[in-house]
Amino acid sequence: MAKTHVTMKVNGTEVEGLVEPRTLLVHFLRENLSLTGTHIGCETTHCGACTVDLDGMSVKSCTVFAVQAQGSEILTIEGVANADGTLSALQEGFRMMHGLQCGFCTPGMIVRAQRLLQENPRPSEEEIRMGISGNICRCTGYQNIVRAIQYAADKINGVEFKEAAE
Amino acid sequence: MIPGSFAYHRPKSIAEAVGLLADLGDEARALAGGHSLIPMMKLRLATPEHLVDLAAIGDLQGVRADGADIVIGAMTTQHDLLASEEIAKSLPILHEAALLIADPQVRYMGTIGGNVANGDPGNDMPALMMTLGASYRLEGASGGRNIAASEFYQGAYFTALEPGEILTSISVPLPAAGHGYAYEKLKRKVGDYATAAAAVVLTMAGGKVATCAIGLTNLHETPLLATGAAKAVIGTSLDATTLKKAAAAAEAIMSPAADARGPVEYRKHVGGIMVTRALQRAAAGAK
Numbered sequence: 405m406a407k408t409h410v411t412m413k414v415n416g417t418e419v420e421g422l423v424e425p426r427t428l429l430v431h432f433l434r435e436n437l438s439l440t441g442t443h444i445g446c447e448t449t450h451c452g453a454c455t456v457d458l459d460g461m462s463v464k465s466c467t468v469f470a471v472q473a474q475g476s477e478i479l480t481i482e483g484v485a486n487a488d489g490t491l492s493a494l495q496e497g498f499r500m501m502h503g504l505q506c507g508f509c510t511p512g513m514i515v516r517a518q519r520l521l522q523e524n525p526r527p528s529e530e531e532i533r534m535g536i537s538g539n540i541c542r543c544t545g546y547q548n549i550v551r552a553i554q555y556a557a558d559k560i561n562g563v564e565f566k567e568a569a570e
Numbered sequence: 571m572i573p574g575s576f577a578y579h580r581p582k583s584i585a586e587a588v589g590l591l592a593d594l595g596d597e598a599r600a601l602a603g604g605h606s607l608i609p610m611m612k613l614r615l616a617t618p619e620h621l622v623d624l625a626a627i628g629d630l631q632g633v634r635a636d637g638a639d640i641v642i643g644a645m646t647t648q649h650d651l652l653a654s655e656e657i658a659k660s661l662p663i664l665h666e667a668a669l670l671i672a673d674p675q676v677r678y679m680g681t682i683g684g685n686v687a688n689g690d691p692g693n694d695m696p697a698l699m700m701t702l703g704a705s706y707r708l709e710g711a712s713g714g715r716n717i718a719a720s721e722f723y724q725g726a727y728f729t730a731l732e733p734g735e736i737l738t739s740i741s742v743p744l745p746a747a748g749h750g751y752a753y754e755k756l757k758r759k760v761g762d763y764a765t766a767a768a769a770v771v772l773t774m775a776g777g778k779v780a781t782c783a784i785g786l787t788n789l790h791e792t793p794l795l796a797t798g799a800a801k802a803v804i805g806t807s808l809d810a811t812t813l814k815k816a817a818a819a820a821e822a823i824m825s826p827a828a829d830a831r832g833p834v835e836y837r838k839h840v841g842g843i844m845v846t847r848a849l850q851r852a853a854a855g856a857k
Binding site for chain 2 (some may be wrong): 405406408424425426428447448449450452455461462463464466467468469471472474516520534535536537538
């Protein structure tokens with residue numbers, strides 16, 4: 405099948421490549437651009453490990469063709485840190501609150517949570533849980549992931565993070 | 571999990587899209603959000619040779635009021651529906667239902683047009699559209715036509731859509747002022763299709779049900795209108811006997827498949843419970 409030329413902006417950088425139309429966005433990111441932070445978990449649109457931000461939407465990049473992302477702006481976990489290389493509020497939250505164990509789901513969780521906090525800067529615990537309901541974690545039981553996102557929301561809002569009473 | 575090869579087309583207008591579908595014939599499929607089609611392609615259960623992506627067609631986007639109807643463009647995503655003030659104000663049952671579809675990521679991509687046109691008995695919007703008395707606009711190379719949602723579904727994945735036609739918009743008549751509504755969906759987990767679900771839109775007058783429509787999701791190979799159950803509640807105050815009668819009338823038309831969501835008897839049983847709960851909640855919310 406003839407290859408198609410695609411261009412997009414990934415983590416602020418213009419990129420291009422030749423892809424077959426059937427190339428999934430996650431394969432383009434990982435194999436053409438060597439951005440392997442975006443993980444392939446289930447490959448069946450369930451687990452959310454491959455979540456990236458595409459033109460302001462959280463999408464599962466295993467279920468989008470690279471050709472559909474032609475001309476779009478994409479953010480992956482590699483583009484999440486602050487410009488000076490320090491950890492973003494979410495990354496710091498995951499570190500401080502022990503929001504990961506094996507870490508496989510973490511790139512998708514953080515990219516998803518970043519979009520969630522942009523749309524809803526002060527989410528309730530319930531809204532956080534619903535907001536990450538497309539991302540599966542098999543280690544943490546989610547408790548510390550929720551805390552990590554609460555930590556980041558408080559930091560972004562300039563409020564001191566206080567653990568909710570158990 | 572790599573799909574078969576295909577050629578990708580990205581038309582800019584409805585005319586160009588239906589022209590492409592007519593020229594390319596049976597081996598072409600329209601691509602909306604892709605969250606039903608792409609998983610099927612990855613499993614090689616669908617192997618189209620051409621995909622006609624509808625994403626660049628501006629005329630398929632957006633929600634607008636048109637007289638007594640709300641017109642929803644086919645490429646409007648579930649996320650767009652949730653963000654739409656018009657939907658929240660005029661068709662709050664769609665807001666409620668969209669929140670129960672899949673998960674946040676899928677809702678950013680999944681479209682209402684794909685949801686209603688695919689003919690998947692597990693999709694939620696078809697039964698809602700039947701309950702609301704909606705109609706679909708279909709466009710093909712030889713012209714356009716309107717069809718009632720209640721006449722669109724013929725079997726699992728079989729619809730009135732002719733080869734080469736695409737569904738371009740949905741027109742939903744504004745429900746009566748003060749109507750009550752509820753969509754009760756039992757599912758095993760976020761992202762799952764309904765084990766059983768029921769939609770109710772009703773109006774009350776003097777404490778009694780004045781009008782009522784009931785739709786059922788994933789309880790038959792097509793979405794269903796439970797007309798017998800709806801008739802049973804008209805003129806009543808939804809007392810316990812009436813609710814039992816309505817649930818039994820709805821269960822009588824259900825014929826769900828036995829699958830991982832449960833055996834037939836269980837799914838019919840919980841289907842009746844969804845009808846009961848939806849009736850009660852809709853009545854409580856009616857003004």
